[in-house]
Amino acid sequence: MGIGTAAALAGCAGGSVALAQTPRPAAAEPGQDVAIERGQEVQVSGRDLTVRYRDLVSDSRCKPGRQCFVAGDAVVSLVLTEPGRGEHTSVQLHTDRPGPHETTYAGTTVRLADVTATGDRITVHVS
Structure with missing residues (x-):
């Protein structure tokens, strides 16, 4: 095998290693x-916990530009995982009554703080 062929193969091997790596989730600082x-x-910094926003389950909130008698409620589905233990749970959190706004899992409280009007992004507070 020539030097050029060996260099090309080495370059390909290095590229495949980079493709095999999965990106780390974003970090969430407690508090x-x-x-x-x-x-x-997102990975909660310093804890064995990730929080995944699975989906917007329902949304009865007042739409922008409309006048409503009640604010309504958005319900989101989250998956909380302890990667080190291989355990997880699914929860639904609400923006308004009657459902829960927060949950505690693996010693960490996750509170739903906001849901965008389109429901494609949420804000949670972890502590």
Whole structure:
């Protein structure tokens, strides 16, 4: 095998290693708000916990530009995972009554702070 062929193969091998790596989730600092796009997950810094925004389950909130008698409620589905233990749970959090606004899992409280009008991004507070 010539030097050029060996260099080309080495370059290909290096490229395949980079493709095999998965990107790390964004970090969420305890005590702060973090925005999460639908389908995205964040790792809670210093804890064995990730929070994934699965989907907008329902949305009866008053639409922008309309006048409503009640604010309505948006319900989102989250998956909370302890990667080190291989355990997870699914929860639904609400923006308004009657459902829960927050949950505690793996010693961390996750509170739903906001849902965009389109429902494709949420803001949670982790503590």
